[in-house]
Amino acid sequence: MTTFINTVFINNPLEQFEIKEFFYMGGPLLGAKFSLTNIGLYLIIVTILVLGMSYLSLNNNKVVPSRWSIVQESLFGSILNMIKSTIGGKGEAYLPFLYTIFLYVLLSNLIGLVPYSFTPSSHFVFGIGFSVAILIGVTILGFQTHALKFFGLFVPAGTPLGLVPVLVMIETISYLARALSLGLRLTANMIGGHVLLKIFSTFTWKAVIGGPILLLISIIPFAFIIAFTGLEIAIAFIQAYVFTMLTASYLNDAINLH
Amino acid sequence: MLQSAKIIGAGLATIGLAGAGVGIGTVFAALVNSTARNPSIKAQLFSYTILGFALTEAIGLFALMMAFLLLYS
Numbered sequence: 413m414t415t416f417i418n419t420v421f422i423n424n425p426l427e428q429f430e431i432k433e434f435f436y437m438g439g440p441l442l443g444a445k446f447s448l449t450n451i452g453l454y455l456i457i458v459t460i461l462v463l464g465m466s467y468l469s470l471n472n473n474k475v476v477p478s479r480w481s482i483v484q485e486s487l488f489g490s491i492l493n494m495i496k497s498t499i500g501g502k503g504e505a506y507l508p509f510l511y512t513i514f515l516y517v518l519l520s521n522l523i524g525l526v527p528y529s530f531t532p533s534s535h536f537v538f539g540i541g542f543s544v545a546i547l548i549g550v551t552i553l554g555f556q557t558h559a560l561k562f563f564g565l566f567v568p569a570g571t572p573l574g575l576v577p578v579l580v581m582i583e584t585i586s587y588l589a590r591a592l593s594l595g596l597r598l599t600a601n602m603i604g605g606h607v608l609l610k611i612f613s614t615f616t617w618k619a620v621i622g623g624p625i626l627l628l629i630s631i632i633p634f635a636f637i638i639a640f641t642g643l644e645i646a647i648a649f650i651q652a653y654v655f656t657m658l659t660a661s662y663l664n665d666a667i668n669l670h
Numbered sequence: 671m672l673q674s675a676k677i678i679g680a681g682l683a684t685i686g687l688a689g690a691g692v693g694i695g696t697v698f699a700a701l702v703n704s705t706a707r708n709p710s711i712k713a714q715l716f717s718y719t720i721l722g723f724a725l726t727e728a729i730g731l732f733a734l735m736m737a738f739l740l741l742y743s
Contacts, residue, residue, distance in 0.1 A: 426738070426742065494717075593728070596728070596731075596732075596735075597724065597725075597728035597731070600728065600731035600732070600734060600735055601724075601727070601728070601731060603734075603738075604731050604734050650720055650723075650724060651724065653720065654720070654721060654724040654725075657721060658721075
């Protein structure tokens with residue numbers, strides 16, 4: 413029994429984020445090494461889930477919607493409302509982009525809450541990869557629509573001439589910091605939540621094996637774990653929503669220039 | 671010696687959470703205040719509040735990231 417406890421026991425709360433390699437292929441012919449890791453596997457699962465959800469909600473092109481279609485339509489409607497309130501009429505062209513981002517981030521947050529699974533969004537390569545790509549795309553879009561007038565974004569209206577050089581520097585830095593902060597927010601939230609759950613469950617496990625009195629007391633931290641799991645589900649939704657909303661507001665800067 | 675310095679540094683990094691706590695409190699206090707003044711725009715205010723909450727919480731999580739960097743690097 414003691415050996416079982418010692419092997420199951422997880423000492424490091426960051427151990428759950430370790431990337432493991434399942435198999436790889438490569439050699440002199442291919443030149444590079446292609447490997448399937450657990451983050452790759454989970455990203456594939458999330459992609460299949462997104463595609464499967466969309467396929468199920470088509471409901472064989474029937475006019476009467478099924479339950480899947482109603483879920484999909486209400487999600488679609490709320491994202492469309494968000495775009496209308498942040499960007500306006502011009503932003504409706506970006507609805508498929510923002511909708512895909514919302515669904516992908518949401519499902520990769522939620523899949524990590526399945527016990528013994530891996531969270532793809534708890535890696536910086538996920539969040540910062542997304543946000544850097546979004547910032548590059550938004551900048552290209554801004555230059556395409558406004559040409560050199562896009563630099564007007566870095567000078568707030570009504571600035572005295574003496575303050576312009578300082579403000580341009582500050583605004584440029586804050587514009588470029590978006591690439592980091594957007595992804596860092598999502599990733600840090602996911603890491604923080606999962607580490608919190610792991611530390612709490614370690615604490616509870618120590619109380620459970622401690623003795624009969626501690627076993628009774630351990631009901632209290634156990635209730636906390638359940639409450640935190642509920643909070644984590646809420647945070648998964650909130651972070652996906654915030655990620656989409658901030659992407660929409662960056663698009664708004666590029667399309668409408670403040 | 672280095673190990674204990676790391677642990678002390680990670681503990682000091684959590685002081686930053688005081689600011690995040692004050693910030694989240696301010697965000698929700700503003701929501702309660704403005705809902706009491708004008709209950710008809712509650713839904714619109716709530717979405718702004720969630721955005722403000724997430725932005726404030728992220729600042730607190732930067733302190734967490736610093737603590738991890740100090741502990742595990």
